[in-house]
Amino acid sequence: MITKQITDLLNQQVNAELYSAYLYLSMSSYASSAGLKGTANWFFVQSQEEMTHAWRIYNYVTSRSQHVILESIDGPPVAFESPTALFEGALEHERKVTAMINNLSNEAVTAKDHATQVFLQWFVTEQIEEEENVSDVLAKMKLCGEGSGGLLLIDNELATRVFVPPPDLTGV
Ligand code: FEO
Numbered sequence: 535m536i537t538k539q540i541t542d543l544l545n546q547q548v549n550a551e552l553y554s555a556y557l558y559l560s561m562s563s564y565a566s567s568a569g570l571k572g573t574a575n576w577f578f579v580q581s582q583e584e585m586t587h588a589w590r591i592y593n594y595v596t597s598r599s600q601h602v603i604l605e606s607i608d609g610p611p612v613a614f615e616s617p618t619a620l621f622e623g624a625l626e627h628e629r630k631v632t633a634m635i636n637n638l639s640n641e642a643v644t645a646k647d648h649a650t651q652v653f654l655q656w657f658v659t660e661q662i663e664e665e666e667n668v669s670d671v672l673a674k675m676k677l678c679g680e681g682s683g684g685l686l687l688i689d690n691e692l693a694t695r696v697f698v699p700p701p702d703l704t705g706v
Contacts, residue, residue: 536598537645543638544650545603548591550634555584557610557627561620564613570685572693573617576671580624582697587657590703594653617685621672628668632661 562577595602614620635657642650671692678684 536600536647540642540645540647540650541595541600543641544591544595547634547638548588548602549605550631551584551588552607555581556607558584560610560612570617570689572689576692576695579695579697586700586703618675621668621675625668625672628664632665635661
């Protein structure tokens with residue numbers, strides 16, 4: 535049995551993942567309008583991944599015979615100071631998401647909800663990768679500086695990112 539408190543927190547996490555998708559789509563659009571097509575691609579793929587995070591939680595809540603309550607999604611920022619600021623914002627956001635996942639895990643432990651603890655392990659591991667991916671790009675951006683050929687080199691690298699649908703996410 536999944537408690538109402540855990541269900542509510544999982545619903546909040548669905549909303550947070552959908553907001554993440556919104557945020558990264560906004561960042562993608564900003565990058566595209568700034569002529570950084572590779573950066574736009576990187577954030578577009580990131581937005582797609584966030585949708586799969588929301589679906590993963592949706593599937594879990596549904597599988598536990600609970601109702602997913604979809605709330606309004608806040609509008610994300612639409613203007614950013616620089617390409618570096620995009621990745622600084624993304625890292626700050628991912629750290630917030632990590633804190634939410636950790637809090638959810640703590641509550642699942644307190645509720646002795648072993649199934650949800652096991653389910654959340656995927657997200658605990660995923661957040662390590664999420665923060666690392668953003669940190670890696672941010673470090674390169676800071677090293678190369680903006681307005682240089684270095685930025686275009688990084689942009690070319692970011693153009694190679696491809697969205698891979700998770701094979702274990704096959705719908706409800
Ligand atoms: Fe779904 Fe980037 O955390």
